[in-house]
Every structure is written in C-alpha cells, then in structure tokens.
Amino acid sequence: MAVESDKTGSDGKVWSFCSMPFWQTTHPSSSSSSTSSMHNSVHHQSQILQSLDRSTHQPSTTVSSVAKSLLPTRRRLRLDPPSKLYFPYEPGKQVRSAITIKNTCKSHVAFKFQTTAPKSCYMRPPGGILAPGESIIATVFKFVEPPENNEKPIDQKSRVKFKIMSLKVKGEMDYVPELFDEQRDHVAVEQILRVIFLDPEHPSPALDKLKRQLAEAEAALEARKKPPEETGPRVAGEGLVIDEWKERRERYLAKQQVEVVDSV
Numbered sequence: 001m002a003v004e005s006d007k008t009g010s011d012g013k014v015w016s017f018c019s020m021p022f023w024q025t026t027h028p029s030s031s032s033s034s035t036s037s038m039h040n041s042v043h044h045q046s047q048i049l050q051s052l053d054r055s056t057h058q059p060s061t062t063v064s065s066v067a068k069s070l071l072p073t074r075r076r077l078r079l080d081p082p083s084k085l086y087f088p089y090e091p092g093k094q095v096r097s098a099i100t101i102k103n104t105c106k107s108h109v110a111f112k113f114q115t116t117a118p119k120s121c122y123m124r125p126p127g128g129i130l131a132p133g134e135s136i137i138a139t140v141f142k143f144v145e146p147p148e149n150n151e152k153p154i155d156q157k158s159r160v161k162f163k164i165m166s167l168k169v170k171g172e173m174d175y176v177p178e179l180f181d182e183q184r185d186h187v188a189v190e191q192i193l194r195v196i197f198l199d200p201e202h203p204s205p206a207l208d209k210l211k212r213q214l215a216e217a218e219a220a221l222e223a224r225k226k227p228p229e230e231t232g233p234r235v236a237g238e239g240l241v242i243d244e245w246k247e248r249r250e251r252y253l254a255k256q257q258v259e260v261v262d263s264v
Helices: 002-009 012-018 028-070 178-182 205-225 243-263
Strands: 077-080 084-088 094-103 108-115 121-124 127-130 135-143 161-169 188-198
Touching: 077 161, 077 188, 084 094, 084 205, 094 108, 094 127, 094 205, 108 121, 108 178, 127 135, 135 205, 161 178, 188 205
Parallel strands: 084 188
Antiparallel strands: 077 094, 094 135, 108 127, 108 161, 121 135, 161 188
C-alpha cells in the first residue's frame, strides 16, 4: 500500500482523481442527478437505435411492396390473338372475329366477355367455365359502321374495345354470369382487346389465321349441336330384332312352355 501511495503521490492530479471519487464521497445530489442523466442518455440512445432499426427495415418492406405492385399479374388464360381482335372490313355488314381461350391454371376458371358497344357487338359464347388445360374458340360479331369524313375504309379506327375477365371456381359447375358479381374481389381482368380491321381483298397472314379460327369455331359449334350418342342396345341390322329384346322374348317363350307342361 505504501508503494502505491508513493507512486500516486508523485502525480497530484492522478491522486486527486482516483483516490477520492467525487461521486461516492461528496455532493450526493449531484450523484443522483448524474445517475438520472446517464439513465436518460442510455434510454435516448436505445430509442435512437430502435428508430434506426425501424428505418433500416422499412425501406425493404416498401421496396418489396412496390416491386410486387410493378410485377405483371399472373394470367389464368392464354389468348390467341393475345391483345387484338381482327375483323374483315366490310362497311354496313356484320362481320366476325375469333379468339382462342385456353385455361393455363391447375383449377377450373370461368371467363366472361364485356364490350363497350353491347348494342352492335356480341360474343358466342359470352362466357363459360374451362377445365385445366381446356381451350375454346369464341366468335365475336360486330357491325361495321360506314366511313365518315371521307376516311379511307381500311384506315377507319374503331373505338370499340373488348374485355376478358377470369375467375377461379371450385370444380365443375354450371356457368352463370352472376358468379362475377358474387365474387367481385377475386375477378381478374385478363386483357383489353382492341379492334383491328383487315382488308378482305388482300390476303395476309392475319386474315388467313382468322379464317382458320372461324372454321374451327364453326366445326366445334356443329359438334356441340349433335345429339349425344345412344348408350342403349345396338340394332344388329335393318328389319332385325334387337338382340336384347330377342333374348327376353326367348326367355319368355321358354317360361310359357314350362308352365304349359306343368299344367298338363
């Protein structure tokens, strides 16, 4: 202890600072105030750290939400053509277009057409339900207005637009348009389709594809109109008795013969 006092005694400043701590021996009020100030400073620092932590996490959340909003909505249907409806330009006539709709989901999907000109346009079918992987060719009918203001016939622009909406449904069910009103929050807009006119006098790949799709749509419609095949007994030939009824008749005659023998 003497050695320690000698060493520290040579330096008064060190001795006065270390040997008699002021926060333990004198000025109790100052010690309490210093303790509270230290507590406040620590609390303030913790608040700063918490705010910094929140500030570091908040931009990532905001960025992720913004990124999700910018990502394109996943489509339930695949359309062909994807964004346009081609019509042959024939003023004063009702013309047709076609579009292939395919369900690319793993669940059943209902689709529905809408148009900005319901008085001059309609669709066949206007809606339906597609099983996973199932496709259909819809036919769209439109009345072509004559040109105005000396416009070139093929340059006439139509303001009519079509919209295709989709809705996931649970399994097979009958299609009713009210499905889209009852589950409005789950309805998705697949595509807004613009009208493009084609010159029927000048062949083009788009016109050839339209003719092919219309022919496929007509064939599918005729197939749906045919009555279902009968699942009953098949007729062996014209003028012959059906095999099933023939067997029944033979069993009936045999039974009658047995009854006659018993009675005798």
